[in-house]
Amino acid sequence: MTSSAGAPGREERLRISEIFGPTVQGEGRHMGRPTVFVRTGGCDYRCKWCDTLFAVLPEHRQEWTSMAAGTILSEVDRLAGGPILVSVSGGNPALQPLGGLIEAGHERGHTFTLETQGSVAADWFSALDSLTLSPKGPSSGHVTGLAELEACLDAAGNGPETTFKVVVFNEADYGYARELAANYPGHPFYLQVGNPEPAGAPDSEDLMDRFRWLVERTNADRWYAASVLPQLHVLAWGNRRGV
Amino acid sequence: MTSSAGAPGREERLRISEIFGPTVQGEGRHMGRPTVFVRTGGCDYRCKWCDTLFAVLPEHRQEWTSMAAGTILSEVDRLAGGPILVSVSGGNPALQPLGGLIEAGHERGHTFTLETQGSVAADWFSALDSLTLSPKGPSSGHVTGLAELEACLDAAGNGPETTFKVVVFNEADYGYARELAANYPGHPFYLQVGNPEPAGAPDSEDLMDRFRWLVERTNADRWYAASVLPQLHVLAWGNRRGV
Numbered sequence: 001m002t003s004s005a006g007a008p009g010r011e012e013r014l015r016i017s018e019i020f021g022p023t024v025q026g027e028g029r030h031m032g033r034p035t036v037f038v039r040t041g042g043c044d045y046r047c048k049w050c051d052t053l054f055a056v057l058p059e060h061r062q063e064w065t066s067m068a069a070g071t072i073l074s075e076v077d078r079l080a081g082g083p084i085l086v087s088v089s090g091g092n093p094a095l096q097p098l099g100g101l102i103e104a105g106h107e108r109g110h111t112f113t114l115e116t117q118g119s120v121a122a123d124w125f126s127a128l129d130s131l132t133l134s135p136k137g138p139s140s141g142h143v144t145g146l147a148e149l150e151a152c153l154d155a156a157g158n159g160p161e162t163t164f165k166v167v168v169f170n171e172a173d174y175g176y177a178r179e180l181a182a183n184y185p186g187h188p189f190y191l192q193v194g195n196p197e198p199a200g201a202p203d204s205e206d207l208m209d210r211f212r213w214l215v216e217r218t219n220a221d222r223w224y225a226a227s228v229l230p231q232l233h234v235l236a237w238g239n240r241r242g243v
Numbered sequence: 244m245t246s247s248a249g250a251p252g253r254e255e256r257l258r259i260s261e262i263f264g265p266t267v268q269g270e271g272r273h274m275g276r277p278t279v280f281v282r283t284g285g286c287d288y289r290c291k292w293c294d295t296l297f298a299v300l301p302e303h304r305q306e307w308t309s310m311a312a313g314t315i316l317s318e319v320d321r322l323a324g325g326p327i328l329v330s331v332s333g334g335n336p337a338l339q340p341l342g343g344l345i346e347a348g349h350e351r352g353h354t355f356t357l358e359t360q361g362s363v364a365a366d367w368f369s370a371l372d373s374l375t376l377s378p379k380g381p382s383s384g385h386v387t388g389l390a391e392l393e394a395c396l397d398a399a400g401n402g403p404e405t406t407f408k409v410v411v412f413n414e415a416d417y418g419y420a421r422e423l424a425a426n427y428p429g430h431p432f433y434l435q436v437g438n439p440e441p442a443g444a445p446d447s448e449d450l451m452d453r454f455r456w457l458v459e460r461t462n463a464d465r466w467y468a469a470s471v472l473p474q475l476h477v478l479a480w481g482n483r484r485g486v
Contacts (some may be wrong), residue, residue: 022462024471032276032433034462082469086452190275191364205445208479217480219265219277226329228267236451236458237477 010100013066017041017055017073017091020242025087026233027167028132028190030113033107035072035085036076040098043091044119047063051171051198051239069101071191073108092116094152099124102103115165121151126159134165135180139194146183153184162187168196168214181226189226191218195234202234244317249288253343254310260284260298260334262318263485268330269476271375271408273356273435279319280346285463287362290383292412294482295440298334307451312344316351326352335359337395342367349461358408361387369402378423380416382437389426398425403432411457412437429437434461445477451478 021036041064043056054060076086086105088098094116102112113130125131133152134186136143156162164184166177168191181189193210195202211230219229237243266278267339274470277326284307297303319329329348331341337359345355345367356373369375376395378387399405407427411434438445438454444484454473480486 022465022467024458030470032472034458034469034471035466080467081465129446211479215267215277217380222265222324223321224265224277224325225275226277228277229275230475230478235473236454 002121010099010104012097014072014096014098015064015066015068015153015200016072017052017060017064019072019079020243021243022080022084023233024095025085025113025123026231026236027132027192027229028115029188030085030087031162031232033085035087035113036080037087037089038101038238040088040090042091042095044095045092045136045140047142049135049167049194049196049198049203050194051091051209052091054241069104072101072103073240075091075109076105076110077108083111086110086112088112088114090116092120094120094122096124097130098122099127102127113160116152116204117142118149118152120153121148123138123155125152125156126211128156128160130163131156131160131162133162136168137164137166137168137174137176139169139173140167146180149180149184163190164188165190165192167192167194169196172219175227178221181223185225191226191228193228193230193238195231197222198239200239202238204235209233209235247310253312253347255340255343255482257315257339257341257344258284258307260295260303260307260465261484262315264485265323265327266476268328268356269474269479270359270435270472272404272406272431273328274328274472275309276328278330278356279323280330280332281315281319283331283336283341285332288335288360288379288383288385289336290379292383292437292441293345293437294438295332295334297484299375305319307408312347313447314472315344316348316353318355320351322331326354329353329355331355331357333359335363337363337365337368340367341365342370345370356403358453359383359395361392361395364391364398365397366398368395370397371403373404374405375397375408376405377410377417380409380419382412382416383410386419389423392423392427396452407431408431408433409436410435410437412439412453416462417457421466422463424466434469434471436471436473438474438482441482443482444480447478450477452476461471 115132358375361376
């Protein structure tokens with residue numbers, strides 16, 4: 001499914017949950033890279049272990065702000081003071097018409113990486129510098145299908161560097177990731193340790209246990225093309241927002 | 244200075260401290276990537292905070308094994324069971340004639356990443372898939388000079404993807420890294436949190452304090468091109484060898 005948004009004008013209003021940073025990317029391809037986060041509000045999924053329900057559930061809608069691209073970029077510029085990697089996340093940011101934001105941001109020297117579960121394809125994906133497809137496995141209560149992911153890859157084309165990232169809590173998630181990777185061998189693949197305490201205080205030792213298990217699991221299968229990573233920001237800042 | 248080794252034959256003996264894995268890369272560009280480590284013995288530096296003195300000090304020499312490339316690769320194959328990223332480290336692996344190992348390893352489908360402080364350039368650098376120059380800042384007791392790094396970059400040419408990684412313990416190291424990055428803007432740059440307990444039990448909370456400080460430090464300078472990372476393997480496995 002391709003978004004009907006077309007190539008949106010820069011005046012289009014976007015639903016923003018929060019803008020914060022600079023901090024560093026805690027996940028995947030850009031782990032450790034300084035970035036400002038722009039988080040959109042609204043999501044078509046309700047993952048059981050979602051760590052950003054404040055950007056997902058309609059009851060938080062009054063906390064989201066309707067903003068034009070220029071206003072968002074002014075805030076990014078104020079926080080960063082210069083060109084930076086902008087990480088667009090959600091919710092599902094693919095639900096918003098972000099083409100104008102990306103275009104105007106590029107003019108200011110920013111680069112854009114976006115993460116989405118891959119349930120909705122948008123034609124402006126091709127304007128991104130980096131796209132992370134993070135399809136959800138069984139433990140989430142959803143299973144992102146191959147046809148939807150295919151549509152996202154088609155929309156992205158040769159524009160962004162596209163990587164996959166799958167959150168793994170258990171054997172079923174691992175199996176889902178393994179099948180997915182077999183379908184898309186050409187893209188860098190990241191396995192990310194699930195965080196079972198997305199709201200309270202995370203248990204670093206438990207997270208490291210899960211990390212060690214996942215490393216052993218992939219190595220036992222001789223699956224050497226996938227990288228295995230914890231969430232760096234959770235280890236460093238717990239579940240605090242705004243870092 | 245270019246190594247006098249030339250293009251070494253495959254029969255050349257190499258001084259190996261240890262071969263272990265598969266585990267995941269805990270540092271830099273390939274963090275999280277499954278890999279087998281090949282660690283050479285011997286080093287031209289004596290860094291104050293060295294975490295692999297068993298591969299550096301002459302008194303450990305009797306623990307090192309003289310091995311031909313074929314024997315090393317047989318061990319890599321036995322451990323990994325198939326093509327994998329081989330991480331060559333030391334000590335300073337640039338002191339060994341590794342050209343034959345890399346060539347024979349490529350034929351078996353392996354890829355090679357190598358880390359060195361950059362004090363010695365070897366002409367086989369150009370055969371690597373990935374080269375990490377990890378020059379040492381003031382806290383080490385050494386300071387790797389620009390001329391030596393320049394020679395390493397020349398030797399690598401357009402062969403490997405070359406990245407820089409600097410271990411940062413304090414403000415002086417940070418300043419050294421900053422100056423270095425200004426000289427080599429074209430290469431990905433990683434700042435790595437120093438581990439003050441390389442032998443005993445590492446203090447994860449202290450390491451995370453250091454990580455948060457380093458993130459704040461770089462962001463305060465609006466230095467957004469450098470990635471900031473802890474040592475993942477130390478968080479996961481402490482200072483244990485062989486993981």
